Amino acid sequence: MNTSDSEEDSYNERSALVQCESPTIPSYNQDHDMSLPQETDTKRRRPVSSGLDEPGPVERERASTPDGEEEELTLKYGAKHVIMLFIPVTLCMVVVVATIKSVSFYTEKTSQRLIYTPFEEDPNSVGQRLLNSLLNTMVMISVIVVMTIILVVLYKYRCYKFIHGWLILSSLMLLFWFSFMYLGEVFKTYNVAMDYPTLVMIIWNFGVVGMICIHWKGPLRLQQAYLIVISALMALIFIKYLPEWSAWVILGAISIYDLIAVLCPKGPLRMLVETAQERNEPIFPALIYSSAMVWMVGMADSSNPDSADERQRNEGGALAQEGVESEDDATQGGRRRYSAEEDLEEDRGVKLGLGDFIFYSVLVGKAATTGGDWNTTLACFVAILIGLCLTLLLLAIFKKALPALPISITFGLVFYFSTDNLVRPFMDSLAAHQYYI
């Protein structure tokens, strides 16, 4: 099967760790506004009774509060958010690693490649292989850049229908086609007989409920579960279809691209975030995982829009048709994380782009494939979580959109290569000599 581009695009969009900060926006804004987050601390200190009447500017309150307390609260919420993100990232990685270890389909190398990586890696010559993987990487990154730019342009010119249509097609593909493939492989691995009627029922139910939860309204947990599942599916596809060395180089290149796209003033993802903030709109439907923890304290409906509730779905959809593009990879770079806290004790939680999930899982999955034993896999896993922690810490400090890939992927790559080449032989020879340390 010649899988097409859309896969790529979708993940692009998904990588985003966004933090939304808008200190001056009054909290009772009824609009669907993600950039609503107030400085939690300050808001919290405001007596609740006065809350309704004056959404005054936050700074006023801010000035009066001691910095220490603020920081403490910020860090405390930061810590909570870290945990809220650890769990889904871990789950996604666990699903990917479990599948890789048990279903051999995803580790069998085929001669089919994605059209994004047209150069074949020749195992005979190191130089040639390296060159080809670099070329593959360049092709892929340029596809991603192009898609991101297209997405930003579409967004700027308000072609929402097109974007929504694209996202829906993408998720249709992920939810139906990829899960069908996955299920088929799992059944074959476990040697289970499955009939078509039951299979159709399963896939139909899974897919339709997934579409409903992700694009419309559904229970929070179910939405999060679906997002994790589709990220895992996407990561598995990448693991299968990206050639060995190209995968590693692509991971590195994407982290760099992410860094550039989110932090540079003219970066596409940064522009995307800013445009969304200007318009007071949520960034994208369905491309971002949001771990909202919402609790309301005696407040009536001042509704802050649950921006957290837009479970942005990650579009992973690789479209099957050849050459169909449209993948909005825009989100790829935008890792933004929103930590909005309303003064009504409503915590919007943290948002992390699905692309981040995917790439973390790709890294760990490839470590599981080629690493040989569990040391490498675990090392990569720990590295990624540490990176995520650091990124969230930076987010709490800087309070603006940050790329979530670079730190984690760097740590992951460093740990992978060093564990594979240094720790593993060491452990092997220790074991061989029965020397326990």
Added chain:
Amino acid sequence: MNLERIPNEEKLSLSRRYYLGGFAFLPFLWLVNVLWFFREAFLKPTYTEQPQIKSYVKKSALGLIVWVAVLTTWITIFQHFRAQWGEVGDYLSFTIPLGTA
């Protein structure tokens, strides 16, 4: 989304849509309806729309039980008789287990 934060009419409408949607061969949707609205329908203090939500939840549960029964029966029959059905069994099979002996 959080059910706490939406008004009761919307909850009712949501429950109704989930119920109606389940008729499109979607017992999973009925399951989600039951689980999600269970607390709303049975464990919360009464409000105007609650009886209707309760009825939707009950009907969804009923539909779910029927589907589970049907599917279980079919799966049991299929797994038991698949080998005996010969060609038809193969035709209906998506994956055929490999033999060991």
